[in-house]
Amino acid sequence: MTKVITDPRSIRIKGRSFLAVMLSPDLPFDNWLIRLDDLAARSAGFFLGRPVVLDVTDLPIDRSQLKELIAELGQRNVSIMGIEGARPSILGPGMPAALKGGRAVSDFEVPEKEPTIELRSQPATVPEARPSVQSITIREPVRSGQSIIFPEGDVTIVGSVASGAEIVAGGSIHIYGTLRGRAMAGSLGKASAHIFCRKLEAELVAIDGIYKMAEDMPANLRGQAVQLWLEGDAIKAEKLI
Numbered sequence: 001m002t003k004v005i006t007d008p009r010s011i012r013i014k015g016r017s018f019l020a021v022m023l024s025p026d027l028p029f030d031n032w033l034i035r036l037d038d039l040a041a042r043s044a045g046f047f048l049g050r051p052v053v054l055d056v057t058d059l060p061i062d063r064s065q066l067k068e069l070i071a072e073l074g075q076r077n078v079s080i081m082g083i084e085g086a087r088p089s090i091l092g093p094g095m096p097a098a099l100k101g102g103r104a105v106s107d108f109e110v111p112e113k114e115p116t117i118e119l120r121s122q123p124a125t126v127p128e129a130r131p132s133v134q135s136i137t138i139r140e141p142v143r144s145g146q147s148i149i150f151p152e153g154d155v156t157i158v159g160s161v162a163s164g165a166e167i168v169a170g171g172s173i174h175i176y177g178t179l180r181g182r183a184m185a186g187s188l189g190k191a192s193a194h195i196f197c198r199k200l201e202a203e204l205v206a207i208d209g210i211y212k213m214a215e216d217m218p219a220n221l222r223g224q225a226v227q228l229w230l231e232g233d234a235i236k237a238e239k240l241i
Contacts, residue, residue: 021051021053022055022084023036023052023053023055023073024057025055026059027059029068036078037076040076051079052080053099054070054080055083055084056083059085063091066083066095070095070096080096082097082098083095084098084100085100134154134171135155135171136148136150136153136154136155138157141157141160141162142162142181143165144163144164144165144181145164146162146165146166147165147167148166148167150169150170151170152170153169154174155171155173156175157174157177158177160179160180160199161179161183162180164181169184169193170186170187170188171185172186172194173193173195174197175196177198178198179195179197179199179205180201181202181203182204182205182206183197184205184206184207184211185207186207187208192230194227195227195229196226196227196240199223199224200224201223202217205217205228205235206235207228210230210233217237218237225239227240
């Protein structure tokens with residue numbers, strides 16, 4: 001006899017979007033990994049806890065080369081959540097899932113040399129100032145295609161952030177101008193981070209991995225002086241007086 005067991009409770013399946021970093025390696029991989037190591041040295045912890053998608057579109061590689069690259073990235077604490085642009089023949093069991101159809105945002109490339117920026121620590125209030133830099137101040141606009149990455153603390157921009165530019169901070173982000181590009185605060189898990197800007201026209205804002213795209217932002221905040229913060233798993237925003 002066949003016994004059918006029914007359970008009145010439904011299985012809950014939810015859709016959720018996550019912001020992932022896209023890595024697009026080029027050949028030879030050894031040289032590309034050297035450049036990646038240079039980025040990691042300049043921005044310690046940048047990939048820690050970040051979902052990463054590996055884009056291998058049009059790369060003439062085989063399965064063994066792809067597996068070796070994923071292993072090299074794993075040794076650098078870069079965890080690949082998916083692979084885009086891979087031919088089915090180079091994928092196999094135990095490898096990250098094949099992805100396609102992701103919604104792209106403006107690309108950015110990490111420059112070969114660090115951008116010229118002025119580093120300023122916060123004014124010391126006691127004679128023994130802490131030697132580590134906890135904030136940086138950029139005294140010029142951030143142009144399209146530029147990325148400012150500072151996982152150690154706060155970032156202050158004395159100027160505007162253009163469309164296609166990106167600010168990534170371990171702490172809070174202060175923009176004394178228009179935010180048209182992307183601002184990602186609390187990048188290493190600091191949920192108390194804030195984003196402040198004089199005029200909100202952002203493509204994307206994110207705090208501790210939770211993000212909002214331009215189309216998700218309230219219309220009454222566009223063009224306004226705004227502060228944004230995180231409550232639970234939602235970004236809250238209000239006008240600055």
